[in-house]
Amino acid sequence: MAAISTRLYLLFGILLVPSLAAAQSRAFGGVPPAYARYLVDAAAMPAVELYDYIVVGGGTAGCPLAATLAGPGGGRVLLLERGGAPSEFPALATAGGFVRTLAMADPAPESDAPAQGFTSEDGVPNVRARVLGGGTAINAGFYSRAHPEWFRGRAEVQDGEVTNWDMRLVNASYEWVERQMTFQPTVRGFQAAMRAALLEANVTPWNGFTVDHVTGTKVGATTFDASGRRHSAADLLAFARPSRLRVAIRATVTRIITNPIDPSARHGRSPQPTIAAVGVVYQDRLLDQHQALLRPGGEVILSAGAMGSPQLLLLSGIGPASDLSYLGIPVSADIPDVGKHMFDNPRNGISIIPSVPVDHSLIQVVGIPSANGAASYLEAASYIVPLAPALRSSGPFIGSSSPLFVTVATIMEKVPGPLSEGSLWLSSSNPLESPPLRFNYLSRPEDLARCVLGVRRVAEVLEGRALDGFRSAVGSTNRRGAVRRDFRIVGAALPVDWRTNDRALADYCQQTVATLWHYHGGCVAGKVVDRDFRVIGARALRVVDASTFSETPGTNPQATVLMMGRYMGLKMIEERHSRRPVIPS
Known part of the structure; x- marks a missing residue:
């Protein structure tokens, strides 16, 4: 997700969620969304049912994956989503609801809020999606493809040969997503000033509008259309064949059902699988249990995200044997790296209250200073929020007791590909609870050094003339006696000697570190899953989501996770029929 300071959300109020009927009326003009034809509340599902594919998690990867598997050449698919439908939450429908949605993030396991809050063991507030469409239903909508090196970095050696992603199919999968849910934004106001400020700070060249990851300053795509309505991964479900797809909402998977494989029957991959997935158990909102079982040749695919997928493997006895035994969980497969190698891109930035009214604008313009990975990515947003009580006690707000709203603009940097890593573990057998995890932000000196460079670049952008129109009327006198207007800063200010x-600046980075909601890892490829995203040591079980990434792709991962769902769906259909897929036009 694109970024606004998470700590600010803890100060901002929440809005109540109207009924489902009112939500549909506001978000879709009274017409139910196209995906509604597939939806079933889990409480109305049969106790036992058979499927060719069971996809756990109706999020960024799960929706395009399920839609593809239930399309031409596919089979009967069940998509299980623990949250509700986007149409139940009107704040999700427009960009203006982005802050409100995160403000009402609720950590309670029993809550039906579309965003579930959690705080890492580092003390950094964060959020995970709990709604059909996943992160695409609650994020800031910025869309940009992975940098080419990301794919080359995922080449693996198999039988002495290097195997890469099929880039023709990768590009076709990106294009399929982009035709359905991306748009070129209209850049104006603060975003236009930010574009000029990046170029003034020598984040060049100017690349115009592009979905490609390119060095310099560019405008990326957005998932909000010209009318301001959000398009999420849930919309992609409309491309499934209705007779083949069922989407159960408010369905929480509690464990994967596995059977041991007789050693005499093992064949194929190396290492030899020792267990086979045969289905899943899930519970509905009434806590009744259901089973979804696989037909012969079927598969269970986890797309529950960087927290949900490793958590579910651990709950199912797939993970470090010593940890599972300590928790009293029967060990099905000893895979030491489940829950390990967790990463989150640290974000630091400066928030200001502009001196003039600015439009509400989420991320549209980004700066990519270099292609060598040593520099941070830069981006900005402006948004309207209720004024925090702490600010009412200063300046023109003194004595105000009525609700006040203020526009805040944030310029931020993201450390790409952090080397600092952490882990996730179980403290409860309740799958509704977020598992504890620690990211160890900026614990590696290389990451801290990159943050210093990134924050210094943010300061340079703020120093430029392109943003002078947003400075306050109050200024400070320099040594020559000239008055330079200052920004009204929200939160921590930069050290005065930030240039040298x-x-x-390192202290500033550590004190103000926040998340960009791009956390990943826990089921990393090469350690937990193989090059085809099959769980190592297991049959009929894959993980297809950002938990398999050891590095987040590009400035924002949602484009690549969406692509991944489509890509893997086509690859699995190819495997199903043992022929190369016909790439859709």
Whole structure:
């Protein structure tokens, strides 16, 4: 997700969610969304049912994956989503609801809020999606493809040969997503000023509008259309064949059902699988249990995200044997790296209250200073929020007791490909609870050094003349006696000697670190899954989501996770029929 300071959300109020009927009326003009034809509340599902594919998690990867598997050449598919439908939450429908949605993030396991809050063991607030469409239903809508090196970095050696992603199919899968749910934004106001400020700070060249990852300053795509309505991964479900797809909402998977494989029957991959997935158990909102079982040749695919997928493997006895035994969970497969190698891109930024009214704008313009990976990515957003009580006690807001709203603009940097890593573990057998995890932000000196460079670049952007129109009327006098207008800063201010004092900037990085909601890992490829995203040591079980990434792709991962769902669906259909897929036009 694109970024606004998470800590600000804890100060901002929440809005109540109207009924489903009112939500549909507001978000879709009274017409139910196209995906509604597939929806079933889990409480109305049969106790036992058979499917060719069971996809766990109706999010960024799960929706395009399920839609593809239930399309031409596919089979009967069940998509299980623990949350409700986007149409139940009107705040999700427009960009203006982005802050409100995150403000009402509720950590309670029993809540039906579309965003579930959690705080890492580092003390950094975060959020995970709990709604059909996943992160695409609650994020800031910025869409940009992975950098080419990301795919080359995922080449693996198999039988002495290097195997890469099929880039023809990758590009076709990107294009399929983009035809359905991306748009070129109209850049104006603060975003236009940000574009000029990046170029003034020598984040060049100017690349115009492109979905490609390119060095310099560019405008990326958005998932909000010209009328301001959000398009999420849930919309992609409309491309499934209705007779083949069922989507159960408010369905929480509690474990994967596995059977041991007789050693005499093992064949194929190396290492030899020792267990086979045969289905899943899930519970509905009334806590009644259901089973979804596989037909012969079927598969269970986890697309529950970087927290949900490793958590479910652990709950199913797939993970480090010593940890599972300590928790009293029967061990099905000893895979030591489940839950390990968790990463989150640290974000630091500066928030200001502009001196003039600005439009509400989420991420549209980004700066990519270099192609060598040593520099941070830069982006900005402006948004309207209720004024925090702490700010009412200063300046023109003194004595105000009525609700006040203020526009805040944030310029931020993201450290790409952090080396600092953490882990996730179980503290409860309740699948509704978020498992504890620690990211160890900026614990590696390389990451801290990159943050220092990134924050310094943010400061340079703020120093440029392109943003002068947003400075306050109050200024400070320099040594020559000239008055330079200052920004009204929200939160921590930069050290005065930020140009030269690396230590002070490092302290600033550590004190103000926040998340960009791009956390990943826990089921990393090469350690938990193989090159085809099959769980190592298991048959009929895959993980297809960002938990398999050791590095987040590009400035924002949603484009690549969406592509991944479509890509793997086509590859699995190819395997099903043992022929190369016909790439859709």
